[in-house]
Amino acid sequence: MLKKVSFMGAGSMAESIIAGILNKDFLTKEQIFVTNRNNQERLDKLQESYQIQVIKDKQEVITDADIVMLSMKPHDMEAAIESIKEHIQPNQLIVSVVAGVSSDDISNLFGKEVPVIRAMPNTSVAIGASATAVSKGKHATEEHINAVIELFNTIGTVTVVNEADMHTVTGISGSGPAYIYYFVEAMEKAAVDAGLDKEVAKDLITQTVVGAGEMLKHSGQTAGELRENITSPGGTTQSGLEALAFNDFQEAVIECVKSARERSIELGDKI
Ligand SMILES: NC(=O)C1=CN([C@@H]2O[C@H](COP(=O)(O)OP(=O)(O)OC[C@H]3O[C@@H](n4cnc5c(N)ncnc54)[C@H](O)[C@@H]3O)[C@@H](O)[C@H]2O)C=CC1
Numbered sequence: 022m023l024k025k026v027s028f029m030g031a032g033s034m035a036e037s038i039i040a041g042i043l044n045k046d047f048l049t050k051e052q053i054f055v056t057n058r059n060n061q062e063r064l065d066k067l068q069e070s071y072q073i074q075v076i077k078d079k080q081e082v083i084t085d086a087d088i089v090m091l092s093m094k095p096h097d098m099e100a101a102i103e104s105i106k107e108h109i110q111p112n113q114l115i116v117s118v119v120a121g122v123s124s125d126d127i128s129n130l131f132g133k134e135v136p137v138i139r140a141m142p143n144t145s146v147a148i149g150a151s152a153t154a155v156s157k158g159k160h161a162t163e164e165h166i167n168a169v170i171e172l173f174n175t176i177g178t179v180t181v182v183n184e185a186d187m188h189t190v191t192g193i194s195g196s197g198p199a200y201i202y203y204f205v206e207a208m209e210k211a212a213v214d215a216g217l218d219k220e221v222a223k224d225l226i227t228q229t230v231v232g233a234g235e236m237l238k239h240s241g242q243t244a245g246e247l248r249e250n251i252t253s254p255g256g257t258t259q260s261g262l263e264a265l266a267f268n269d270f271q272e273a274v275i276e277c278v279k280s281a282r283e284r285s286i287e288l289g290d291k292i
């Protein structure tokens with residue numbers, strides 16, 4: 022049973038997770054503590070929005086926390102860990118949502134064998150719809166990973182992966198929502214350019230993405246089968262898909278995921 026969860030980092034990911042777990046009543050606002058590097062205005066805003074415990078003093082934030090959630094950018098991790106490492110106790114679990122950085126490197130930064138679980142959620146945690154992948158570092162136990170699965174299960178699905186696969190996961194489901202939004206932006210632009218009202222376009226495209234997602238989840242068919250069902254020979258879909266193929270859509274998406282994956286590796290290597 023978690024009594025206190027503390028966030029080191031108060032940016033968009035921390036806020037999304039906090040919003041999600043409060044929404045689902047997984048923790049109360051009295052149990053969530055958050056700090057950041059040095060931005061009191063941001064902490065005040067989070068306090069106002071969620072009535073959580075915002076505290077400037079990093080040691081105070083982590084004291085007695087069952088989970089310390091590292092939610093800063095990779096390049097800020099070293100300084101953040103430096104500021105708390107003396108005060109971390111052996112019974113405290115470190116959960117890192119930071120892209121790229123391995124659990125071994127995190128333990129090394131603490132300078133002790135702290136249990137580390139890595140989690141790669143996406144911003145859909147805010148509405149309880151994340152696809153989160155989790156992996157266990159070598160000093161973490163089954164009990165540790167189960168606690169983290171339970172937390173992220175309240176705000177979406179959870180898949181356990183080997184840590185070596187975290188770079189790929191980051192490239193698909195961590196960054197993934199942004200690719201979908203980029204695709205939607207392009208669809209909206211095409212619709213508006215063709216004279217459709219912006220709001221009408223937005224509503225139609227949004228429901229199209231939601232419906233396609235539901236079909237992927239519930240129809241029992243593969244993406245390829247679902248696509249083929251829509252594609253009448255000589256019809257509009259075929260014509261549209263041919264334009265995508267002519268413009269190297271698949272290659273672009275494959276490059277996109279490869280590039281994100283490689284960046285995750287690079288971010289980890291910098292530690
Ligand atoms: N934004 C996203 O969709 C996702 C982000 N992530 C990971 O989450 C992490 C945070 O990302 P964002 O929230 O987007 O970044 P952000 O830039 O919005 O927030 C970073 C936070 O870390 C704080 N910080 C920096 N140095 C610190 C220190 N020394 N001590 C305490 N706090 C410190 C900053 O003040 C800020 O509040 C990144 O490592 C990213 O890889 C993971 C999955 C998805």
Ligand SMILES: O=C(O)[C@@H]1CCC=N1
Nearest residue numbers: 120191194195196197
């Ligand atoms: O862009 C990033 O580095 C982070 C990791 C996954 C999503 N956002």
